[in-house]
Amino acid sequence: MHTTEILVVGGGVYGITAALELQQRGRQVTLIDPGPIPHPLAASTDVSKVVRLEYGTDRQYTQMVDRAIDGFLAWNAELGEAFYHNTGVLMLSRTPMQPGDYLWTSYETLRSEGHRLERMDSAQLRSRFPAWNADNYVDGFFGPRGGYVESGRLIEALQHRAERLGVQIRQGLTAQTLVEKGGRVTGVQTREGEALAADLTVVAAGAWTHHLLPELAAVMQATGHPVFHLRPVDPTLFRVPQLTTFTADVAHTGWYGFPLLREGVVKLANHGVGVTLHAEKDERLVYASDLEHLRRFLAFTFPALLDAEVVYTRRCLYSDTLDGHFWIDHHPQRPGLVVAAGGSGHAFKFAPVLGPLIADVAEGRPNDWAAKFRWRSLATGVQIEEASRYQGERTAR
Numbered sequence: 001m002h003t004t005e006i007l008v009v010g011g012g013v014y015g016i017t018a019a020l021e022l023q024q025r026g027r028q029v030t031l032i033d034p035g036p037i038p039h040p041l042a043a044s045t046d047v048s049k050v051v052r053l054e055y056g057t058d059r060q061y062t063q064m065v066d067r068a069i070d071g072f073l074a075w076n077a078e079l080g081e082a083f084y085h086n087t088g089v090l091m092l093s094r095t096p097m098q099p100g101d102y103l104w105t106s107y108e109t110l111r112s113e114g115h116r117l118e119r120m121d122s123a124q125l126r127s128r129f130p131a132w133n134a135d136n137y138v139d140g141f142f143g144p145r146g147g148y149v150e151s152g153r154l155i156e157a158l159q160h161r162a163e164r165l166g167v168q169i170r171q172g173l174t175a176q177t178l179v180e181k182g183g184r185v186t187g188v189q190t191r192e193g194e195a196l197a198a199d200l201t202v203v204a205a206g207a208w209t210h211h212l213l214p215e216l217a218a219v220m221q222a223t224g225h226p227v228f229h230l231r232p233v234d235p236t237l238f239r240v241p242q243l244t245t246f247t248a249d250v251a252h253t254g255w256y257g258f259p260l261l262r263e264g265v266v267k268l269a270n271h272g273v274g275v276t277l278h279a280e281k282d283e284r285l286v287y288a289s290d291l292e293h294l295r296r297f298l299a300f301t302f303p304a305l306l307d308a309e310v311v312y313t314r315r316c317l318y319s320d321t322l323d324g325h326f327w328i329d330h331h332p333q334r335p336g337l338v339v340a341a342g343g344s345g346h347a348f349k350f351a352p353v354l355g356p357l358i359a360d361v362a363e364g365r366p367n368d369w370a371a372k373f374r375w376r377s378l379a380t381g382v383q384i385e386e387a388s389r390y391q392g393e394r395t396a397r
Helices: 013-024 059-079 102-112 122-128 151-164 206-212 288-301 348-363
Strands: 002-009 029-033 049-051 089-093 139-143 147-149 168-171 175-181 184-190 195-203 220-231 245-248 255-257 266-270 309-321 327-330 337-341
Touching (some): 002 184, 013 029, 013 151, 049 059, 059 151, 147 348, 151 168, 175 206, 220 288
Parallel strands (some): 002 195, 029 168, 089 245
Antiparallel strands (some): 049 147, 089 139
């Protein structure tokens, strides 16, 4: 039997950052994952994730992202490679911003936090960001702080860093059940037949979490959201600074995207209700209706991409909590167990602060941000609070 001080289950953004931080604090850490890392089905993979400060009136998330950007820049320096790209973030609306709506409250919150923003109208949009159909986007703002992170590449780099620091990363192991002794969780039994013992077990299994811990199925579910990579015929319009990381009336449409990435593609995705899926049993397909939805969006927003080849699609699987907030806490009925999951489609941007947050919770240290993510009771039908999540109709299969 393999024995360790802390066992981390899952090598996504929660697990790898937690393992790294705990090892740096002098703990003996083992991390298991089915592999490979980055796992092709994990939410943490793919080529990019948005790093935006805009969270409506929620100052905590805004301040967490602000701190995380400092962390991304530090990682760029420490790892010797640019994984985070500070393109700035363009937030646009099809109608004038109004007091109380997501863009307006984000704009006011950021200004009150000392950020300098540029208000955008159709004329400014047309002259500065020519790929946009400026007739259809009449208001919004550009913030120079924010951009995107190359998610899959960063996870791989953090994995290698964790191993250099002494984290034992064991790929090819899938947690099947938790082992308990004397009323305490003492490790896991793997699907592959190996038992691993630990003083503390941290379950950071993303969309698989509520299958390993069925008691969370009432407050957590897996939802799939379409992602598209398009190769433009003429990439000129889509390179920074002609295009930056953006959202396109996201609170009403769910659409967001990126400038031309190193892969030579423009990535577009929809942050909405999605479709409920099982992490292992259901295929992660992008449906014909998703492609039709994409084409309508392109015609309305980026006509120059209508002839672009769709070279890759995936359905990104979120670990959604009912209220859209993360789930990072000790299990109240199962000593020896910490859960770090519930990314709800917006966790990766916090990567540099997630590890310290999870480690503080695991070690019982005070953390000003932890209360928001504590173990809690949620009723079915609770509205997702993450302000930019489009609450439109679910995609038809």
